[in-house]
Amino acid sequence: MLLNVHCTPSIQIFVLIFTTDPIEYAPLPAEECLLTARTAGCMVTGSEIICTFTARDGLNGIDDLTEATTADRISALLSSLTTSEKRAARVLLARYPTVGLESVTSFAAQAHVSAPTILRFIAKLGFDGYPAFRAALRHEVDEGRRGPLSIPRPEADTLIGRYATELSEIVSTTLAELNPSDLERVVECLADERRSIFVLGGAFTNSVATHLSFHLRKIRKKVFDLAQSPQQRADVLADISKKDVLVVFDIRRYQADAVVTSQIAAQRGATVVLFTDYWMSTASEFSDFVFRAKVDCSSPWDSLVGLTAIVETIALELDRTRWSLVRPRLEAIEQIRSRLGQCTSSDDVR
Incomplete structure (x- = not known):
């Protein structure tokens, strides 16, 4: 899959991802574009940067957007959005996730943008359409309602070692995103x-x-x-x-x-x-x-x-x-x- 990610008006990154799963990556901030590309071993040729990543690699701090919440996607992409799309993003984050669960017309009205702007915005977030976007938000709502009665118990044989690693990752991930x-x-x-x-x-x-x-x-x-x-x-x-x-x-x-x-x-x-x-x-x-x-x-x-x-x-x-x-x-x-x-x-x- 070839993904065209705009970094600045004059620079583009073409990322070749070897994976069977659909993965979207966020654009890099302009000032980090060339430096990050060269550090990652990309080929820089004039106004184009050719990079090859595996499915485990990521850009802009997101390793796998299939595990990211919609809010994570917005945070990663915010600097690259148009003024109207940023307005939609901020309205959604301010009333998260309620606004996104409403119709596209209602979302657009509350953000004071057009319905096509909302559709372009969610497309940039990596969703195939508004139904997929709303389904993702509904899934997040369901996850937010989960309690100890609905979560399966772990196996005891690997509990201590694995759990110690999980706790360490929780701390490092949380602080990294501050x-x-x-x-x-x-x-x-x-x-x-x-x-x-x-x-x-x-x-x-x-x-x-x-x-x-x-x-x-x-x-x-x-x-x-x-x-x-x-x-x-x-x-x-x-x-x-x-x-x-x-x-x-x-x-x-x-x-x-x-x-x-x-x-x-x-x-x-x-x-x-x-x-x-x-x-x-x-x-x-x-x-x-x-x-x-x-x-x-x-x-x-x-x-x-x-x-x-x-x-x-x-x-x-x-x-x-x-x-x-x-x-x-x-x-x-x-x-x-x-x-x-x-x-x-x-x-x-x-």
Whole structure:
């Protein structure tokens, strides 16, 4: 199969893929085009680059788009889309995946583009047509609803070794896909002590939310855990304003109250930071920043190590950038703990 990938108006990459399976690859950013081509052993001839890849190779960070979500495809292709196609992409990501499950006419109307633009957009994502695009989104919705009762149990004979590898890959994949710009901006928000920070975990993700709160309270003041009870949470949400930050954790088998909480905070002007999975909670529609972690593995229970890795990366960056302020706070906390008699010789109490 010969795939023509435009890199810049003057440069084209022709990729010859030896595979029986249909695979689409994303265009490279223009500034990386020639360098990446030469590094990969491609033949550069004037305005053309001839590359040969096997089915296991990939471009722009996606090794196999058959395993990628539609959101992954959009992220990989966003820089190469036309202005109208980018408008469609952003509307879809903001209301993911709901908008894509509607008719092409409805999608186009919400994105303020023409129906042919939507069809060109999904074709660039690698779908044969709008039905295939919607089928992929429906599959993602189904995956997002999977729970421990519907996931098969792994065989015991290779469990430990294979699972260790899976967990390592979850962490490395999740961190590799972090947007450095978003990470920097979220760290700035969380470091701003003029803001109050409210953290909400779900039934399954509350342990990770608590882990973030622990680090934040060591680093700064005005950090609050939102109650799991929606009724008790309402008392706090009534006071949230544009100077505040809401951090929400919501992964598959998503919680409606987490989505509504995000919506309320956004409507009141707060900055909303969402931690979710690859299928994305619909709370993303109301979020200013979205961090996606890989959660699926051979265990019937989704893994939280990807989310934890993002939390610890943020904590590390906050500590690094604010150490001159963090240190005296930690010293004061340790002195108070000592006076309260809450330190133990084994240092177990934290």
